[in-house]
């Protein structure tokens with residue numbers, strides 16, 4: 001049976017180093033399988049995070065040969081095994097131990113986002129067209145692996161930006177809420193100021209690593225930038241767009257002018 | 271004794287899957303001090319993996335559907351071992367719970383007229399599963415997570431509960447846990463506790479379950495004095511991946527069959543036509559032509575046999591493979607490629623497409639998948655009151671997969687996600703009522719905390735003992751080989767003997783390193799629950815001398831009408847020994863009885 005070498009980062013907040021583990025190669029395995037075999041053998045206390053082992057929960061993110069990937073969805077036979085396979089924790093987040101990082105930053109940002117705020121349901125319940133929910137559905141595929149956050153240079157190299165920058169995962173969350181046919185909250189101010197959308201210079205690194213193939217920049221960030229910057233502080237323009245997108249439905253009661261927009265309602269078929 | 275921090279709440283909920291999140295939302299909305307404790311990160315619980323959908327008789331696709339039909343399907347699917355009242359509440363309330371998710375932001379797939387679309391699944395008479403492609407669990411968990419966050423529920427994540435705590439009067443009064451990131455201990459004092467810890471699959475070698483499914487809640491409740499019932503009723507899902515070995519057990523959603531996929535053996539035959547049981551003969555197609563017409567016209571055709579309840583399909587696959595008609599890796603073939611267009615398959619089943627492409631190198635739009643049964647779900651669990659989810663111990667409630675009753679001897683696909691919502695909410699309400707009615711601060715007995723901490727610390731004090739990983743593997747091998755899909759007395763007796771040995775080995779487990787994010791130690795603290803639950807399953811399986819739903823005995827191949835009237839109840843005896851006895855099922859009122867007897871064409 002052939003052998004391979006796993007070069008795994010071991011350490012804690014104080015520091016650490018790579019350790020080599022020579023392991024027999026087994027057909028069909030993914031990186032997480034080999035990590036599990038290391039745990040069951042030479043390093044029982046090797047820390048790694050995982051849950052589903054099916055690419056569905058987004059727990060097992062790590063940097064494999066320098067690229068953020070899900071350990072449970074990266075097959076060993078697609079990696080060059082003449083060289084050691086290098087497995088390191090995500091760099092943007094503080095290390096807890098070995099491959100496990102402290103991702104609480106993301107949970108804090110999530111708490112700050114103004115929540116989904118629907119209008120009252122019409123008699124007979126809400127109706128939404130499939131084509132109107134599809135944009136939001138693309139973003140809701142997000143498994144919160146935080147690899148887009150990991151790779152974004154705005155916070156990867158600048159710890160200090162974390163207070164002012166929500167990161168790509170949350171830009172698509174904001175876009176998802178904004179394009180939700182039932183939501184009526186205006187988050188433009190939040191998106192500009194609190195979430196720091198302006199820091200993003202559209203390098204598209206986030207899109208490249210997304211395991212769910214969400215088009216984070218093209219479908220999320222870029223349209224969001226247009227919306228936030230073009231229409232900043234002009235409630236009528238903002239409202240008009242919302243109504244066009246939503247179809248013939250009474251516009252937001254949260255925005256002061258909402259009731260008096262019959263013209264906009266007519267443009268709904270556009 | 272190590273130090274520990276302490277927090278006081280009105281209600282704590284252990285588990286942040288669908289059931290736990292829904293319970294916490296309910297208690298928090300009532301204005302109670304509420305905490306949610308889970309052993310993974312928030313949003314990663316096993317529920318996230320659910321694919322096919324949530325069953326609710328909304329009648330959006332088939333107006334003929336209603337709660338009575340859903341009730342009937344659930345009871346028949348469960349081989350009438352269900353708690354009738356739970357089946358009734360579930361069927362009645364599921365639609366409201368789905369619409370509630372929509373009010374909280376969920377984006378389900380839509381019908382042409384803009385309502386929530388519903389899909390076909392095994393054992394459901396009408397297309398009934400609200401869904402989002404094949405990632406319904408993700409949509410549900412994210413919606414509930416975001417709702418809980420909006421309500422500002424306190425979340426303790428990566429925090430593993432070891433034991434429940436009781437006060438001097440025997441009321442559950444909190445729990446003792448540790449933070450995985452620091453290894454520090456935490457005590458929760460609470461007036462009411464909801465257990466929503468999910469499944470037990472990690473005691474088997476091939477399972478669709480995530481690592482969290484170690485049966486902690488089942489074991490904790492039992493240790494605290496609660497009754498558990500029908501632990502032998504385990505669902506082996508008919509279609510798990512079989513190859514490569516490292517992914518063996520990962521689920522292939524029933525949605526593949528609901529959307530037109532069929533099962534074939536190595537000779538290319540649709541063998542399910544040979545395995546239609548009498549109970550379902552009247553409603554199952556007996557020719558391929560009729561089965562194929564059913565997808566378009568449910569009213570004039572009977573359903574394909576591939577969509578029989580899961581226990582039937584899993585057993586049939588098992589028989590085909592045993593008869594030498596299996597595939598190269600011991601499975602059978604699930605074929606949708608020859609039946610639907612590539613575009614349709616990619617749109618309806620995107621995660622399945624990726625899963626096979628990435629993990630097995632198989633393109634499911636061009637070739638069949640090889641599949642076989644995998645340990646998937648436990649119908650048995652903590653005994654609860656149907657309306658309140660109260661266990662037999664005051665102050666303790668249970669909801670979701672950890673609780674028993676709704677699904678009887680076999681669960682229909684899609685009935686779990688709706689179960690989580692209906693009974694998660696009810697558990698949250700009842701726990702809130704209980705907390706409000708309880709005066710004084712909760713005061714757990716100090717002795718319980720001490721015992722739990724010294725047990726948790728013990729593996730550090732031993733050197734060169736058993737590896738927790740080895741012990742886990744031995745347990746999985748035992749359960750897979752001896753308490754699997756087909757059971758027999760001699761093997762179950764052997765399993766119990768092996769479990770004695772494994773219990774003994776568990777007293778010698780040792781771990782290296784410290785408490786900070788140490789998976790070896792974490793596993794060592796999961797082992798007592800896994801061993802406890804495995805014993806409950808093996809004992810239940812030995813006692814139930816019949817075949818019913820997810821419990822199949824080679825030596826008692828038929829259902830015994832007398833045993834169909836009892837739950838097997840297990841609890842701890844005064845000396846700490848496990849006791850088991852049959853107790854009669856709650857009696858069903860005649861008007862519901864009639865619903866079951868009504869013949870539908």
Ligand SMILES: Cc1cc2nc3c(=O)[nH]c(=O)nc-3n(C[C@H](O)[C@H](O)[C@H](O)COP(=O)(O)OP(=O)(O)OC[C@H]3O[C@@H](n4cnc5c(N)ncnc54)[C@H](O)[C@@H]3O)c2cc1C
Pocket residue numbers: 284285286287288289290307308309310315316317318319320321322323324325406407429430431432466467468469478479480482486487521646647669670671672683684685686687688690
């Ligand atoms: C692959 C797959 C697909 C499925 N598809 C469907 C489907 O389409 N439709 C359907 O209806 N059902 C489906 N099911 C079944 C359904 O997903 C589960 O039954 C359901 O999600 C269980 O939810 P739960 O809330 O009870 O627990 P879980 O979601 O399992 O959550 C358990 C929670 O308890 C926590 N926990 C456990 N032990 C401890 C402890 N000691 N201390 C602290 N926290 C603890 C965990 O961290 C977790 O948060 C599927 C299951 C699988 C595996």
Ligand code: SF4
Pocket residue numbers: 151152153154167168199200201202203204205206207217221
């Ligand atoms: S596109 Fe913007 S958000 Fe994405 S990685 Fe680049 S800078 Fe960051």
Ligand code: SF4
Pocket residue numbers: 058141142143144145146147148149168169172206209210211212213214216
């Ligand atoms: S957007 Fe993609 S990369 Fe970012 S967290 Fe979600 S799934 Fe991961």
Ligand code: FES
Pocket residue numbers: 049050051052053054055056057058059060061070071072073
């Ligand atoms: S373990 Fe869930 S995504 Fe890898």
